[in-house]
Amino acid sequence: MGxxxxxxxxxxxxxxxxxxxxxxxxxxxxxxxxDDAALLAAPGGSVVVTCDVLIEGQHFRRDWSTAIxxxxxxxxxxxxxxxxxxxxxxxxxxxxxxxxxxPTAWAVECTAGLREEAATVGAALIGGDVVxxxxxxxxxxxxxxxxxxxxVLRSGARPGDIVAVAGRLxxxxxxxxxxxxxxxxxxxxxxxxxxxxxxxxxxxxxxxAGATSMIDVSDGLVADARHLAEASGVVLRMVTDGWEVPxxxxxxxxxxxxxxxxxxxxGGEDHALLATFPAGSxxxxxxxxxxxxxxxxxxxxxxxxxxxxxxxxxxxA
Amino acid sequence: MGxxxxxxxxxxxxxxxxxxxxxxxxxxxxxxxxDDAALLAAPGGSVVVTCDVLIEGQHFRRDWSTAIxxxxxxxxxxxxxxxxxxxxxxxxxxxxxxxxxxPTAWAVECTAGLREEAATVGAALIGGDVVxxxxxxxxxxxxxxxxxxxxVLRSGARPGDIVAVAGRLxxxxxxxxxxxxxxxxxxxxxxxxxxxxxxxxxxxxxxxAGATSMIDVSDGLVADARHLAEASGVVLRMVTDGWEVPxxxxxxxxxxxxxxxxxxxxGGEDHALLATFPAGSxxxxxxxxxxxxxxxxxxxxxxxxxxxxxxxxxxxA
Numbered sequence: 001m002g003x004x005x006x007x008x009x010x011x012x013x014x015x016x017x018x019x020x021x022x023x024x025x026x027x028x029x030x031x032x033x034x035d036d037a038a039l040l041a042a043p044g045g046s047v048v049v050t051c052d053v054l055i056e057g058q059h060f061r062r063d064w065s066t067a068i069x070x071x072x073x074x075x076x077x078x079x080x081x082x083x084x085x086x087x088x089x090x091x092x093x094x095x096x097x098x099x100x101x102x103p104t105a106w107a108v109e110c111t112a113g114l115r116e117e118a119a120t121v122g123a124a125l126i127g128g129d130v131v132x133x134x135x136x137x138x139x140x141x142x143x144x145x146x147x148x149x150x151x152v153l154r155s156g157a158r159p160g161d162i163v164a165v166a167g168r169l170x171x172x173x174x175x176x177x178x179x180x181x182x183x184x185x186x187x188x189x190x191x192x193x194x195x196x197x198x199x200x201x202x203x204x205x206x207x208x209a210g211a212t213s214m215i216d217v218s219d220g221l222v223a224d225a226r227h228l229a230e231a232s233g234v235v236l237r238m239v240t241d242g243w244e245v246p247x248x249x250x251x252x253x254x255x256x257x258x259x260x261x262x263x264x265x266x267g268g269e270d271h272a273l274l275a276t277f278p279a280g281s282x283x284x285x286x287x288x289x290x291x292x293x294x295x296x297x298x299x300x301x302x303x304x305x306x307x308x309x310x311x312x313x314x315x316x317a
Numbered sequence: 318m319g320x321x322x323x324x325x326x327x328x329x330x331x332x333x334x335x336x337x338x339x340x341x342x343x344x345x346x347x348x349x350x351x352d353d354a355a356l357l358a359a360p361g362g363s364v365v366v367t368c369d370v371l372i373e374g375q376h377f378r379r380d381w382s383t384a385i386x387x388x389x390x391x392x393x394x395x396x397x398x399x400x401x402x403x404x405x406x407x408x409x410x411x412x413x414x415x416x417x418x419x420p421t422a423w424a425v426e427c428t429a430g431l432r433e434e435a436a437t438v439g440a441a442l443i444g445g446d447v448v449x450x451x452x453x454x455x456x457x458x459x460x461x462x463x464x465x466x467x468x469v470l471r472s473g474a475r476p477g478d479i480v481a482v483a484g485r486l487x488x489x490x491x492x493x494x495x496x497x498x499x500x501x502x503x504x505x506x507x508x509x510x511x512x513x514x515x516x517x518x519x520x521x522x523x524x525x526a527g528a529t530s531m532i533d534v535s536d537g538l539v540a541d542a543r544h545l546a547e548a549s550g551v552v553l554r555m556v557t558d559g560w561e562v563p564x565x566x567x568x569x570x571x572x573x574x575x576x577x578x579x580x581x582x583x584g585g586e587d588h589a590l591l592a593t594f595p596a597g598s599x600x601x602x603x604x605x606x607x608x609x610x611x612x613x614x615x616x617x618x619x620x621x622x623x624x625x626x627x628x629x630x631x632x633x634a
Contacts, residue, residue: 030468031470034471035402035468035471035472036367036398036531036532036533037365037366037398037404037459038365038366038367039363039364039463039468041362042362042363042364043362044359045359045362046356046357046358047357047364047460048354048355048356049357049410049443049444049458049460050353050444051446051456051458053414053446053448053454055414055448055449058448058450081353085354087354093366093367093368095369095370097370128368129369129370131370131376132375133452133454134451135450135451137370137414137450137456139368139370139412139446139454142354144354146356151352151356154351154353214353
């Protein structure tokens, strides 16, 4: 309409005021937005930190997702990385870039999405930066606290361990397939692509249950299993027999002449947690056993087939 | 020549390996790059965190600065924010985006610049993300430790305090004026625009000396003084009498019929530290007295003139 208020109309400092308005009080946020830097409590004497950058056109499209959804998705990517260390996220720092003609409401809603997603794990928006760029860029740094736990690395899987996963597999890929073909339903799959629902609490729970290794499934189960196999120097053998394929995914796959199982094995962005546990472990709530760790040259074997191509997303590919 | 190796040739994961290769051992980096997240010691039980986003074309130009310079400049912006809290930077997390045809060497050199600048304060590169974008985006999150000090905020200046500054003023603006007109000398000014030399150690020193407030001068002395005046609810009165104007800046200003003092008052990106100290304080090394704090409606007064327009850079303006 041309009458919508844009970033250019609002200006840098009023925009920052709007994006940081009404931040909830949080005992851990010792200094919040508005100073040169924020100050966050790190009661355990260490801080988990991870960063994800999302670029408009590469990682999201404004015509497929609302600003709130994009904010939630951006936050989820980093928050899931914190969970994959066995930690609980405590704070988010957000670099936001956008064009001058971006509606201010878009930036405000995207930030609301970031804050909503952070709030699901009890984390707060503690600071950031706002600059101008030709397209929207979201750079999300999440910080977390281990609460006295040792970090769960990718490198600790040992032969004999159980392989287990928590959270959704393939839902986002199925949703993307639908959206790419112009469909907006089934809603549950399309929504799963718009923003994931990572099993955040399963991360610290896995650490408490003695997980030997863990990784956030952002690129796809096989691709991330390979990262874990390589870091640990082991073979991850998985068996898909008995995997529950959601009915709506089954139907969508049939309609497109696709194998739903491939979505589950190679689809990214659901942010499931893949972990290994010592044999005989009682798996924590949310985890299901999907295989075992073996000695050997690092590889991922699914139903007795070594997976060479993994379908994981590659930048610059 | 078309034969230079690009990000597209190198690919995401080999690129990450190159950018993180040879990171120095650091006792504070408990988990470095390569896992879902990094883990950094926070011995004081809290962590200072700040983020700056730099966009090619907005914040830097590849034809004016080398990749190393741009890396140093990007790191400096965040490291100076940490210093302005009275803290010492401990780690950098870097979101790097670039086009597929960007020479891999550029990304490697830029990261070397980030690491070099971080090393000047003893901080380490601890993690990051690498993605594709139409132009280069650098999102730098710096973390720091207060070493038991209380954070020095923008809001603590009180009437009667001394106003003091550490570090360069106007050098970067003078260098930018030269570059904009096609000149590459005087080198000292042009280099000051290519990358700043913030007085990092003056930050913790100011905190130790009892500084009541502090801010990183990134937008310009008057603009940032106003931020401090507003946060503290005071008037900052400055007197330029006796300010040392570097000879080469004097000459450049004369050549362009410009007042060098205006560069010093309104030029950004030198990352000086502006601080206030209780009356009678012995100023720590590196600080020079430039004025005093008075009661009144927040304002900045320079040589008895209230500065309304501040010349500070505004995104979306």
